[in-house]
Amino acid sequence: MSKTSTGRQTTWVEKALRAALYAVLIIMAAVYLMPFLVMLLTSLKDVEEIRTGTLLSLPSTLDLSAWGKAWGEACTGNNCGGISPYFLNSFQIVIPAVLISTLLGAINGYVISLWKFRGSDLFFAALLVGCFIPFQVILLPMARTLGWLGIANTTTGLVFVHVVYGVAFTTLFFRNFYQAIPGELVKAARLDGAGFFTIFYRIILPLSTPIIVVTVIWQFTQIWNDFLFGVAFSGFDTQPVTVALNNLVNTSFGGKEYNVDMAAAIIAALPTLAVYVLAGKYFVRGLTAGAVKG
Structure with a gap:
């Protein structure tokens, strides 16, 4: 194998290893962020859709009422x-x-x-x-x-x-x-x-x-x-x-x-x-x- 071809092979191997490393990092990041994604999706659904759907299903319509209720939009006095x-x-x-x-x-x-x-x-x-x-x-x-x-x-x-x-x-x-x-x-x-x-x-x-x-x-x-x-x-x-x-x-x-x-x-x-x-x-x-x- 020539020096040039060896160099090309080394470059190809390095790229493959780098791609594999990025793939592992992306997978680990996705696993780490999964609970946050579930929380976010759940907060945007109404109660009935939560009961009938799955954890990772997208909301049929964006419902922000839960955010207002969680913050306390309806206040009487203190x-x-x-x-x-x-x-x-x-x-x-x-x-x-x-x-x-x-x-x-x-x-x-x-x-x-x-x-x-x-x-x-x-x-x-x-x-x-x-x-x-x-x-x-x-x-x-x-x-x-x-x-x-x-x-x-x-x-x-x-x-x-x-x-x-x-x-x-x-x-x-x-x-x-x-x-x-x-x-x-x-x-x-x-x-x-x-x-x-x-x-x-x-x-x-x-x-x-x-x-x-x-x-x-x-x-x-x-x-x-x-x-x-x-x-x-x-x-x-x-x-x-x-x-x-x-x-x-x-x-x-x-x-x-x-x-x-x-x-x-x-x-x-x-x-x-x-x-x-x-x-x-x-x-x-x-x-x-x-x-x-x-």
């Missing part, structure tokens, strides 16, 4: 049949909890990695232990703490819970990232007269964009999808959307409206889906940004 009021509750919990836990994690990671002090390793070990404490273990002491602080059954209380539980993870992220920053950078700034917060604000934070993105995505997803803390520490009017979704799905009058349940589940998942679609590539970059020092 009484809404859907999840719209609780959707706002989740944002009132997520936004401050993410911002506060990210800021505290950045400062903690900055101190532990670049401003060594006596007991810093022990402090970091304690935070690591906090990452592995099961949620169920802290329910009772946290409930007593919230009652003592006077913020039980409030969105402020849920913000406090998520900040306390999330700061261990955010500290771990920032500490590992800051380990890759040369300590000489901080020493040089100190020689120039820069203080603790000046170095943090003017030097460290501008370098922290990748890990900030990672932390925000991680915390946003964890807090938005949380159910246990929401059901344990919220009141009727302060429930996050996950608790409201559970109540909607498990409460029915007359026949079961699967189209409303599917529409509500998709609405509840839209914020996290949007975060991953818009910032997913930055999440991967941020995870690997501090992997190599220098």
